[in-house]
Amino acid sequence: MKISISQPTLFPWIGYFNMIKNTDVFVFLDNVKFKKQTWHMRNRLKSSSKIDETEFWIRIPTKLPKTDTLIKDVFIDNNQDWRQKHLDNFQYNYGNKYEDITFLKELYEKEWDKIADFNIAFITKCCEFLEIKTKLVRASEINVKGKKSHLVLDICKQMNANTLIANSGSENYLDKDKQIFDKEGIEISYHNYNAKKYNQQGEQFFKDLSVLDLLFSENENSKLFI
Numbered sequence: 001m002k003i004s005i006s007q008p009t010l011f012p013w014i015g016y017f018n019m020i021k022n023t024d025v026f027v028f029l030d031n032v033k034f035k036k037q038t039w040h041m042r043n044r045l046k047s048s049s050k051i052d053e054t055e056f057w058i059r060i061p062t063k064l065p066k067t068d069t070l071i072k073d074v075f076i077d078n079n080q081d082w083r084q085k086h087l088d089n090f091q092y093n094y095g096n097k098y099e100d101i102t103f104l105k106e107l108y109e110k111e112w113d114k115i116a117d118f119n120i121a122f123i124t125k126c127c128e129f130l131e132i133k134t135k136l137v138r139a140s141e142i143n144v145k146g147k148k149s150h151l152v153l154d155i156c157k158q159m160n161a162n163t164l165i166a167n168s169g170s171e172n173y174l175d176k177d178k179q180i181f182d183k184e185g186i187e188i189s190y191h192n193y194n195a196k197k198y199n200q201q202g203e204q205f206f207k208d209l210s211v212l213d214l215l216f217s218e219n220e221n222s223k224l225f226i
Contacts, residue, residue, distance in 0.1 A: 003161035004191070005029050005139070005152055007071060008119040009039035010060060011210035015193035016123075017226050021132045022191075023165050027155050028123075030072040030116045031140040034065055040074075041115060043210040046201065048093040053204045058089055058212075060115055072116045072140045083108050090216070094201070097216040103129055104215075126211060130223045149177035156186050163187045196225045 004023040006016065008030055020026045034040055042059035061077040076082070087108060090098035098104060103125040112118040124136055137159070144154040152174070156164055164181070166174055168190050174181075181188055195207050200217050214222050 001025065001159065001161045002163045002165055003027065003156055003159050004165040005155055006167055007032065007040065008116050008123060009043070010041055010115070010119055011043040011058070011122065011212050012039070013043070013208050014195050014211050014214055014226060015191070015208070017126065017130060017132060017211060018193045019165060019167070019191045020123075020127060020134050020136075021130075021226055023134055025135045025137060025159050025161070027142075027159065028116075028120055028136065028138045029151075029155075030120070030138055031070055031144070032151070033067070034062075034069050034071045034074045036062065036065070040071060040119075043212075044206075044208075045089070045093060045210055045213055046206050048201060053202045053206075055206060055209065056089070056093070058086060058210070060118065062115055070140075072114070072138075074115050076112055076115050076118070078111075078113075090212075094216040097219070098212075100219055101129070101215050104212075126215075129215070130226055132226070148173050149180065153177075153180055153184065153186070156181070157184060161186060163189060165189050165191050167191060198222075198225050 002023040003025045004019045005027040008028045041062055042057050044055045045058055047054045047056050060082050061080045063075045063077050065074050107122055142158050144158055146154050164186055166188055171190055174188055197205055198214055198218050
């Protein structure tokens with residue numbers, strides 16, 4: 001049983017979906033501390049400017065959380081009209097292409113209170129669109145405990161995993177505790193992904209943007225690039 005674990009980020013990059021695709025179970029790590037001004041609440045898209053090809057940030061504003069607030073408990077600041085701002089950005093930079101992504105339109109028609117719920121709903125619907133069949137689970141909905149490596153290990157044990165496909169960014173702390181995974185017969189493999197070029201607007205290809213850029217650029221063909 002191969003498992004991967006990652007925090008539910010906003011409009012993740014393509015490699016995130018490649019990691020999901022290559023495992024049997026993917027666990028949203030939504031029971032760890034939220035960090036403001038990170039991928040939890042923002043990501044990058046490409047500007048349509050013909051003068052200077054650039055990236056721009058798209059984000060969801062959150063109510064100011066306490067320092068120990070978990071990702072699953074962070075509320076969106078709905079006093080700001082972030083949904084309309086997003087749609088305006090999509091329209092301005094990608095034209096009507098976003099309207100062809102039916103599930104995206106449906107997400108923006110709903111009311112959302114918590115950012116993790118929005119992020120997980122987007123990722124789930126995007127997996128369906130990309131024909132990724134991996135089972136998706138929220139860490140907060142299974143009986144797990146511990147911090148860092150010990151939390152990851154407990155999730156692996158709960159899911160009966162024998163292989164963990166981990167983000168390369170987690171290598172620093174997982175390698176220090178490799179012995180506790182070895183003891184349980186769990187192999188750790190680090191995920192590496194090199195994005196394929198797709199039909200992105202403009203002359204310069206920008207790597208590692210949000211998966212939205214791929215969806216707007218390739219629509220039904222997006223699954224061929226995951």
